[in-house]
Amino acid sequence: MFRNIVRTTLVTGALGFGFLASAPALALDSIKILVPANPGGGWDQTGRALQAAMNAEGIVKKVTVDNKGGAGGTIGLAQFVNGAKGDGSATMVGGMVMVGAIATNKSPVNLTQVTPLARLTGESLVVVVPASSKVQTLKELLDQFKANPGSVSWGGGSAGGSDHILAGMIAQAVGVDPSKVNYIAYAGGGEAQAAIMGGHVAAGISGFGEFQSQIKSGKLRALAVSGTERIPGETVPTLKEQGVNVELVNWRAIFAAPGISDAQHKELVAALDKAVASASWKETLKRNDWTDMYLSGPEFKKFLDADIERLTKLVNDLGMAKK
Structure with missing residues (x-):
């Protein structure tokens, strides 16, 4: 009987190991980067610099960039929120400009409806x-x-x-x-x-x-x-x-679609970790005089929440919000 138990355990273990070994590892075949602005601006430069870095390092097999401009990024944001839910390959560039535009225009869509990935740069x-x-x-x-x-x-x-x-x-x-x-x-x-x-x-x-x-x-x-x-x-x-007592640094970031899994989130952050460590990305920072402000995970979420509060108050204090 003891031999039968051992034999059964070994067979079961081998089958279990075989299942684990044959299970497909999470791997990003493609990433889609939505730039919610027209070509030529900072968000567009950021999205295409990420594309170049990921291509140069072979981090992802295929990276595409699409532009959807207007209303401080909120037109693209609405498209992203409504069309990309649960898509682990979908990302969107954004940042301080979008936070201000949401507060100014009292937009029905906002950044609480997407998944924060990382702050990238400051300028x-x-x-x-x-x-x-x-x-x-x-x-x-x-x-x-x-x-x-x-x-x-x-x-x-x-x-x-x-x-x-x-x-x-x-x-x-x-x-x-x-x-x-x-x-x-x-x-x-x-x-x-x-x-x-x-x-x-x-x-x-x-x-x-x-x-x-x-x-x-x-x-x-x-x-x-x-x-x-x-x-x-x-x-x-x-x-x-x-003599003008004003300081302001514009930050840019990247977000994932709403409703993605923890595994998909980790996968995207891992790809970003590799991209921002690449020679291609570092050369872009130098060429554009961008400051490296990379911050991912819960720390970025904490920063984002605080800056949304700060910028919303600033927009209201300056009388910029729509009545």
Whole structure:
């Protein structure tokens, strides 16, 4: 009898081991990255940089990027929430701009409806004027702004995004009612850039990396950056250096679809861990002057919840939220 028990146990164990060994390991064959903005802006650059890093390292067999712009990313967010539920291969780029747009527009969809994966980067914003502008310094721009707020049109990304928030913060800091800011919103960085260089607005705000090549070529004149310090290797002074008590760093992140499993979540984070450690990704950070702010898992969720609360209060305090 003892021999029969041993034989049965060994057979059962072998069958169990065989089942485990033959079970397919969780592996990502593909990742879809939704960029909820038009081509040419920071989210688009982020999505395509992730695609390049994953392709270069062979982390995922196939990575696709699709753009769906409008309303500070909330049109793409709605599509993602409604169409990607439970899809472990679906991801979406987003960040501070989307948080502000949700608060400003009182959007019926928000970031509590998706699955946070990781914060990726941080970037200082830059205030620019076209090369043809008579304005040479930040002081000249702000003197005109204080004298006649409506005469200074500010071009940037979607209403309620980081560009818009920075314009409101600058107004507040120099004693102008933020509701008087003449802000012209564009659906993507490429559109905003064309409008600013074409002189359709008096000044522009965007991430430094989006305007970097135009600044270097002399097509745009940089007046100030919004970070706590100057961008390494650049000479553009901060707002604070010039007497404007404002600091703002725009962060970007990536999210997964609602309703995915813990296993799918871990799989996506593992792929991101590899991507942000790659030479391709590090080169992108350097080239675009992006700060590495990688934060994943519960820590990112904690950060996200706190920043949603902070930015929602800021949007309301600045009088930017729709009535």
